[in-house]
Amino acid sequence: MPADLAVIGLGHLGLPLAQAAVAAGIETIGYDSDPRPVAELAAGRTPVDGSLTASDVRRMLSGGFRPTTNPTELGRVRTAVICAPTPLGPDRTLDLTAVGEAAHALAARLRPHTTVLLESPAGPGTTEGFLRTILEEGSGLRAGRDFHLAYSPGRLDPGRRTHGHTNTPKVIGGLTPACTESAAAFYGRLTDKVVRARGPREAETVKLLETNFRHVNIALVNEMAVLCHDLGVDLWDVIRCAETKPFGFQAFRPGPGVGGHGVPMDPSYLPHAGRTPGHPLRMVGLAQEINTRMPQYVIQRCATLLNEHGKSARGARVLLLGVTYKQDHADQESSPATEIACRLMDLGATVSYQDPYVPDWRVRDLPVPRADSLYEAAAQADLTVLLQHHRTYDLQGLAVKAQLLLDTRGASPAGAAHRL
Structure with missing residues (x-):
């Protein structure tokens, strides 16, 4: 037909x-x-x-x-x-x-x-x-x-x-x-x-610009997140104030890494027709380097928080919340959750997860235990890490139940959790 x-x-x-x-x-x-x-x-x-x-x-x-x-x-x-x-x-x-x-x-x-x-x-x-x-x-x-x-x-x-x-x-x-x-x-x-x-080249380059714009700006706020933590500055409050400017600023927010299908593209690495020898987009390469470092930074924060509370990463029970790359969505494409789970396992931590959109999750071809009761699992875990803020999560209630909560999305109320 x-x-x-x-x-x-x-x-x-x-x-x-x-x-x-x-x-x-x-x-x-x-x-x-x-x-x-x-x-x-x-x-x-x-x-x-x-x-x-x-x-x-x-x-x-x-x-x-x-x-x-x-x-x-x-x-x-x-x-x-x-x-x-x-x-x-x-x-x-x-x-x-x-x-x-x-x-x-x-x-x-x-x-x-x-x-x-x-x-x-x-x-x-x-x-x-x-x-x-x-x-x-x-x-x-x-x-x-x-x-x-x-x-x-x-x-x-x-x-x-x-x-x-x-x-x-x-x-x-x-x-x-x-x-x-x-x-x-x-x-x-x-x-x-x-x-x-x-023409087609201009239309293709629109995608190049839009994708790289996202990655470069996420890299900027990711670097600001690390800097502000070291300075004792609340980055989330900084962003809240900065986005009131009616011109010249667009708010981006840091996170544990960059996922999704829109990968950053440098013409130096594109197929034959798009190569630009000697003219790489250096900012795009640097942004990619910064963003790929974020899962390791999250691990550093996890280990430091556990240590400050008299616990070691080895043997710690860590609950990961939200393993998809996007809020309220089931797609796991390039989600930083996988790398974070792998690094925690390498440190000897026992990892479990909870995600309303992911009934089964495997890391290194092995099933990761899924928590049925969010509050009960958070209360039993030595550390709970919010990687993706699905709207079904009651972060106020979670902060009360969790022994230790690291919020990588800045979604929890101020003072209720340790934020990235």
Whole structure:
């Protein structure tokens, strides 16, 4: 059965896009080569990353959404959006393997006049170089002449209810003006505002700037957190006062580390088309260095607090609260909780956890005990560490029950806990 849209990649980017498309009345299929998410969605179950609820999935299915592993379905659509993951590899380059696989699956079935869009995080030049080459070689068609090709950075903030596809402006950069307009016509059905970039490279660099802006500013407040602790200054009060300035300041807050799918990108480490030899973004590299140090800083604070209360990290019972990377969300992508748990275990601590969104948690392929009763577990633990402030946590009550509480999010009332 033909459809208007194929969303390729049913993860944290693809599923919300498919949800918005179905809600807008667009006949949509969701393609993924991995049968596991397809089977879960077809059964109406919540995806592992928590990007949608079970009721969201059921509404999509009743609205005509069809998840599939059959690539032949890709040859029957007017628009195809690639939302495959591009994680940061060990060499700090974006891994385009999944994008390449999606492109090959689409290219073999690409029809003339189809609009192909890439939403996966990608460095400048990826759409014109990497993706275009695969599509043209695999289909025999020419981008910009036989089919439309454009890039649009994913901008959704998982779990944020105030900003969705409708009220978040969509940036689009097409290979040609006609490509841009074709993409704008599609996205115009989903969003109130379409912003046209000069081309795909500009649109890809929008994602680069937005992601690096976040990481650099988080690194700044993380450094301020360490400094303020050493000076005996309440950073959280400093931020509260600073954000009253109506211009020239945007509040960011420190934490135990930076998680999520938006990895910092330095063009010096991007694939071939985006390399800038001799011109690294030094601030981005430094920000990454600072942010990756935060889990170790949390461990230092844990050991110091235990020591100040006559206890050793070895043999200490440590309860970790909130192991997801984001508040009120099930996604654990790059959450600092895993590294913190590993470091605590290396020190000889006994680690348990509590998270309302994570029923099972494994570290080093071993199950971590989950606390059923939050207050009881906090009372028994030598140290309780708040890593993610889920709104279900009563921090005032928790501070009373916990023997020792370290709040890495500054969410507890002033004086109720030791704050980062």
